[in-house]
Amino acid sequence: MKRTTVYSVIDTLKEKGLIRIDLKGLKQKYIAENPEKLEVMLERRANEFQNKLPEFMALYKLKGEESTIKYYTGLEAMKNIYMDTLKEIKIHEDYLVIANQEKWYTLQSEFAQKFIEAQAKLKINICLLFQDSPIAREQKKFEKNFNRKIKILPAGTPLNVDTLLLPNKLIVLELTPPYMTVVIENKSLIELHREMFELIWHSIP
Numbered sequence: 001m002k003r004t005t006v007y008s009v010i011d012t013l014k015e016k017g018l019i020r021i022d023l024k025g026l027k028q029k030y031i032a033e034n035p036e037k038l039e040v041m042l043e044r045r046a047n048e049f050q051n052k053l054p055e056f057m058a059l060y061k062l063k064g065e066e067s068t069i070k071y072y073t074g075l076e077a078m079k080n081i082y083m084d085t086l087k088e089i090k091i092h093e094d095y096l097v098i099a100n101q102e103k104w105y106t107l108q109s110e111f112a113q114k115f116i117e118a119q120a121k122l123k124i125n126i127c128l129l130f131q132d133s134p135i136a137r138e139q140k141k142f143e144k145n146f147n148r149k150i151k152i153l154p155a156g157t158p159l160n161v162d163t164l165l166l167p168n169k170l171i172v173l174e175l176t177p178p179y180m181t182v183v184i185e186n187k188s189l190i191e192l193h194r195e196m197f198e199l200i201w202h203s204i205p
Contacts, residue, residue: 010030016041017033017037017041018032018033018037018038018041019031019032019033020033067185067186067187068183068184068185068186069182069183069184069185069186070182070183071180071181071182072180072181072182072183073178073179073180073181074178074179075107075108075179077179077181078173078179078181079108079111081171081173081181081183082111082115082164083115083118085164085166085169085171086115086118086119086122088166088168088169089122089124089166089167090124090167091122091123091124092123092124092125093124093125093166093167094124094125094127094165094166094167094194095119095124095125095126095127095164095165095166096127096128096164096165096166096194096197097126097127097128097129097162097163097164097165098129098153098159098162098163098197098200099128099129099130099131099159099162099163100130100131100133100158100159100160100162100175101128101130101131101133101135101136101139102131102133102134102135102136103131103159103160103175104162104175105135106135107175116139116146117146119146119147120145120146120147120148122147124147125149126146126147126148126149127148127149127151127197127201128148128149128150128151129151129153129197129200129201129204130150130151130152130153131152131153131157131158131159132152132153132154132155132157136150136152137152140152151201151204152204153200153204154204160174160175160176161173161174161175162175163193165190165193165194165197167190168185168190169183169184169185169190170183170184170185170186170189170190170193171183171184172184
């Protein structure tokens with residue numbers, strides 16, 4: 001074997017704790033550690049794998065033709081996704097939202113108002129759960145003007161992430177830089193979030 005290859009292998013084995021170096025005078029002697037260390041290493045890796053297995057299984061269940069996850073960054077992408085929801089949703093379908101409306105409205109007030117007006121023209125069921133704020137309460141006063149039903153979440157419910165739930169999509173929007181948007185198409189997750197939304201909705205007078 002080439003000397004450089006040997007040194008590379010030795011470095012890897014040292015990092016893994018499988019060999020040690022004994023100094024004899026000016027010479028170094030590389031000695032293999034007890035093979036039982038291999039068993040300890042394999043056990044540690046097996047434990048790490050078991051700890052990660054639930055995460056792997058969750059990702060596995062999201063794969064396939066009927067499940068997709070897409071990531072976007074930036075405010076422009078976020079606005080485009082908002083507008084796309086109006087094109088995708090059909091008459092009489094549910095448009096469910098849990099949001100910090102003040103944060104979103106302050107962030108993009110002109111766009112937000114145009115979106116609300118465009119959304120109001122659609123014959124869809126709009127149900128909104130808003131974090132308590134002056135803007136949320138102001139919009140609550142005029143909910144019927146814009147074909148909306150609004151409920152205010154209990155005080156002290158902070159939200160930095162908005163959730164949009166459509167019949168075939170779950171959209172999560174992070175309202176802090178880098179303004180990431182995640183679009184999920186998975187029947188099980190959509191159904192779970194719909195049930196959670198209904199529980200929260202009916203728990204608020």
